[in-house]
Amino acid sequence: MPPISLSSFVFVAVLLAGYWSVSGRARVWLLVLGGWLLLAAYSPIVAIVVLGLTATVHAGVGWMRGDGTRGRLVAALLLVVIGATLLVARGVLLAVAAEGWRVPPVWSAGPLMPRLAAIGIAMVCFQAAAYVIEVYRGGHGERSIADVALRTSFFPILPAGPLVGGRKLDAESIGRATLTGEDVLAGLLRVARGLLKKMVLADTLAVFVDSVMASPGDFSGLTCWFAAYAFLLQFYFDFSGCVDIATGLARLFGVELPANFDVPLLSKSPREFFERWNVSLTGWLRENVGVARWSGAAAILIGALWYGQSANVLLCGAYIGVLLWIWPKCRLAERTTGISWLVTFNLIALGGVILRCPSLSSLVEFAGSMFTLADGPVAGKRYFALCAVCLAFLAAARRLPSGRIAFLRRPVATGVLIGLAVWALILLSPGVRDFLIGTTFAGA
Amino acid sequence: MNRSQRCNLFRCLGGLALGFIVTSVAIDRIIAAVRLPDVPGTINGPARRIQALADLDRDPDVVFVGCSYSAFGINPAVADEECGRRGSPQFSFNLSSGGTVALTQTRVCEEALASAHAPKVICYELSPGILNSRETSLVYGVRSIGGLREASILWREEPDYRSDAVLAAAFAGSNQWSDIRTAVAATLQGARLDQTKYCTSPAGWMEWLGGRDRREAAIQHAIAWRHYYWGEYRIDDFMLDAVRRAMQLAREANAQIMFYEVPMSTAWERIIDDSIRARYDAAIEQLVSEGMPRPWSPPAGLFDDGDFFDADHMMPSGAEKFSRAIAAPILELRAASVGASQRLAG
Numbered sequence: 001m002p003p004i005s006l007s008s009f010v011f012v013a014v015l016l017a018g019y020w021s022v023s024g025r026a027r028v029w030l031l032v033l034g035g036w037l038l039l040a041a042y043s044p045i046v047a048i049v050v051l052g053l054t055a056t057v058h059a060g061v062g063w064m065r066g067d068g069t070r071g072r073l074v075a076a077l078l079l080v081v082i083g084a085t086l087l088v089a090r091g092v093l094l095a096v097a098a099e100g101w102r103v104p105p106v107w108s109a110g111p112l113m114p115r116l117a118a119i120g121i122a123m124v125c126f127q128a129a130a131y132v133i134e135v136y137r138g139g140h141g142e143r144s145i146a147d148v149a150l151r152t153s154f155f156p157i158l159p160a161g162p163l164v165g166g167r168k169l170d171a172e173s174i175g176r177a178t179l180t181g182e183d184v185l186a187g188l189l190r191v192a193r194g195l196l197k198k199m200v201l202a203d204t205l206a207v208f209v210d211s212v213m214a215s216p217g218d219f220s221g222l223t224c225w226f227a228a229y230a231f232l233l234q235f236y237f238d239f240s241g242c243v244d245i246a247t248g249l250a251r252l253f254g255v256e257l258p259a260n261f262d263v264p265l266l267s268k269s270p271r272e273f274f275e276r277w278n279v280s281l282t283g284w285l286r287e288n289v290g291v292a293r294w295s296g297a298a299a300i301l302i303g304a305l306w307y308g309q310s311a312n313v314l315l316c317g318a319y320i321g322v323l324l325w326i327w328p329k330c331r332l333a334e335r336t337t338g339i340s341w342l343v344t345f346n347l348i349a350l351g352g353v354i355l356r357c358p359s360l361s362s363l364v365e366f367a368g369s370m371f372t373l374a375d376g377p378v379a380g381k382r383y384f385a386l387c388a389v390c391l392a393f394l395a396a397a398r399r400l401p402s403g404r405i406a407f408l409r410r411p412v413a414t415g416v417l418i419g420l421a422v423w424a425l426i427l428l429s430p431g432v433r434d435f436l437i438g439t440t441f442a443g444a
Numbered sequence: 445m446n447r448s449q450r451c452n453l454f455r456c457l458g459g460l461a462l463g464f465i466v467t468s469v470a471i472d473r474i475i476a477a478v479r480l481p482d483v484p485g486t487i488n489g490p491a492r493r494i495q496a497l498a499d500l501d502r503d504p505d506v507v508f509v510g511c512s513y514s515a516f517g518i519n520p521a522v523a524d525e526e527c528g529r530r531g532s533p534q535f536s537f538n539l540s541s542g543g544t545v546a547l548t549q550t551r552v553c554e555e556a557l558a559s560a561h562a563p564k565v566i567c568y569e570l571s572p573g574i575l576n577s578r579e580t581s582l583v584y585g586v587r588s589i590g591g592l593r594e595a596s597i598l599w600r601e602e603p604d605y606r607s608d609a610v611l612a613a614a615f616a617g618s619n620q621w622s623d624i625r626t627a628v629a630a631t632l633q634g635a636r637l638d639q640t641k642y643c644t645s646p647a648g649w650m651e652w653l654g655g656r657d658r659r660e661a662a663i664q665h666a667i668a669w670r671h672y673y674w675g676e677y678r679i680d681d682f683m684l685d686a687v688r689r690a691m692q693l694a695r696e697a698n699a700q701i702m703f704y705e706v707p708m709s710t711a712w713e714r715i716i717d718d719s720i721r722a723r724y725d726a727a728i729e730q731l732v733s734e735g736m737p738r739p740w741s742p743p744a745g746l747f748d749d750g751d752f753f754d755a756d757h758m759m760p761s762g763a764e765k766f767s768r769a770i771a772a773p774i775l776e777l778r779a780a781s782v783g784a785s786q787r788l789a790g
Contacts, residue, residue: 181456411456415463423471
């Protein structure tokens with residue numbers, strides 16, 4: 001079942017109807033079952049792995065209770081099992097994806113299913129590991145298998161997160177939850193926002209980025225700079241769009257997910273950027289693993305490592321390390337806000353280029369074109385304008401007091417906004433024809 | 445959930461639906477106005493064919509007036525060659541264009557007969573689709589139906605079956621279909637922006653399509669569904685009046701008029717169910733009883749399904765056969781016309 005398709009919408013609608021017509025444990029298991037079914041639709045292997053992992057973690061967590069040594073041993077064993085599962089599943093998925101020893105990146109144009117399955121299994125393992133560590137650190141009381149299953153199989157978060165820890169996702173509160181009109185409005189609006197980010201903004205920018213990255217030598221240096229900015233925005237809108245969809249869906253199920261982004265593109269230092277990017281993972285790492293200063297960079301590197309572009313990831317890691325080390329020494333943060341933002345944005349965009357270029361040789365070619373401001377046709381002015389508009393919108397939205405936009409939360413206004421979003425999807429999204437009609441129009 | 449929570453939930457859902465519907469309708473209308481502006485005068489395809497007639501450097505002896513079946517199915521050069529081979533050279537011109545019905549075709553006849561290149565013989569196509577009032581309302585109710593549907597209608601008037609093929613393929617792929625989706629797709633294709641790609645040579649289109657897109661049964665059904673099951677099949681009096689008016693116009697201009705039916709593939713014959721066929725036959729019988737010449741049909745067995753690039757539009761091979769076949773009744777009509785004038789002169 002394609003993740004964004006009529007069939008998946010129908011599936012979610014049916015699941016929602018069933019979910020709100022029952023209560024207590026039945027509701028929790030229905031949700032878990034829905035997650036397993038979706039995973040099985042993506043890849044039966046992933047569903048089997050998740051079932052096995054859930055049972056193992058539940059059993060293991062039961063043995064952890066007792067004296068400290070046994071607890072430590074079992075926790076370590078469980079983490080090893082989860083890590084091994086991640087590696088094995090990754091290998092299997094690579095075999096399925098048949099794209100060499102590399103998980104297809106989120107932004108790649110390859111088959112969507114292996115990508116989603118890849119991200120899904122990674123999220124399941126992160127969730128399981130987080131659960132084990134939380135239990136080991138005494139963050140939980142008595143927990144049932146339903147709790148473990150919920151943590152590992154809550155389907156809205158599997159494609160892209162956010163990481164949900166603590167008591168935000170427990171069987172007891174889900175069983176008692178009630179659906180309010182505000183939940184429906186906020187949930188649908190968030191889903192629409194996510195779809196816009198993903199299918200209109202990210203997918204539109206991807207068209208430009210892909211063409212420039214494929215042959216940077218054919219474009220001018222200025223175009224390569226445009227492409228670098230466009231990729232940063234594409235990556236952000238892609239990731240945060242998926243998280244918005246997850247957050248909106250979760251809200252429809254009565255679950256409030258933590259924020260995962262705090263407008264990182266407006267950061268005024270690299271460290272700030274990493275702390276505002278993938279906030280859930282960063283926060284969890286800070287609280288549970290104790291890597292306070294480097295948590296943001298660690299979160300990025302965990303994601304990058306999963307995708308396994310070895311040379312680029314190593315280089316990107318080194319680049320981030322240098323950035324974080326050198327920035328405080330430059331005292332740029334003390335300068336004007338605009339300059340620090342501009343420098344930070346450009347530095348992060350360069351990091352994005354390192355991550356995005358398919359090989360080191362293409363990275364060299366791309367960077368050469370950027371820094372020598374090579375001659376050639378200047379393309380992508382419209383995309384650059386789109387990037388500028390997006391950034392301006394992000395800045396304006398951040399400054400707007402929430403009281404000013406309270407009227408947008410009224411039912412009719414929400415309906416209008418969702419209507420606008422749907423039409424924007426229909427008319428502006430490059431993938432809309434796939435979504436609506438299931439094919440591409442050669443004559444369009 | 446208590447009563448107040450339930451009320452709040454329904455209030456929110458109601459408001460949400462209201463806002464969504466109002467926005468969607470408003471945007472639909474805006475798109476209709478912005479992307480599909482009104483074209484003054486008659487509808488697009490026939491207007492261009494009339495202009496092409498006006499641009500000729502000599503008077504045609506014969507014109508063909510029909511819908512896309514004739515646009516693709518008649519090659520005037522072949523018909524002329526056949527007539528010449530039989531000892532009666534002629535120059536014919538094809539005024540057919542996609543999406544026409546009896547009302548449109550009669551209007552085309554009127555324009556052609558009033559033009560500087562008025563023909564001596566009009567060959568007027570008849571088929572179940574051409575008498576279908578439901579198709580008429582779609583074609584002529586352009587501004588009143590709504591932007592989305594309007595898009596698809598205007599688009600249907602273009603004999604651009606490349607798009608048709610892709611839409612149909614989409615149907616076959618997704619197994620789902622609706623007017624809205626068709627229309628949105630048509631809108632997205634910039635229905636009216638494709639005019640420069642319009643090809644006045646049906647043979648050119650057929651070659652293009654034939655090489656690229658041999659369609660399968662499911663796709664053929666999709667096309668049939670869109671043409672014939674869009675709404676209820678209906679033949680209203682104004683459609684029959686249009687045919688009567690065509691005959692009257694020909695009489696007034698001292699021109700001959702001949703009615704003909706185009707061949708159809710077996711898949712298409714299956715699509716047109718018995719009730720549609722019965723109503724069409726009854727309408728033809730009524731017109732014949734009023735003095736209309738019985739429509740000529742090509743001999744049975746002359747065509748096979750390989751002569752069609754979809755369910756109902758002919759490939760060049762089919763067009764060649766049909767154009768040669770239709771030469772015979774045209775020659776008879778012209779001979780009768782010459783005989784009558786000689787008798788009158790004598």
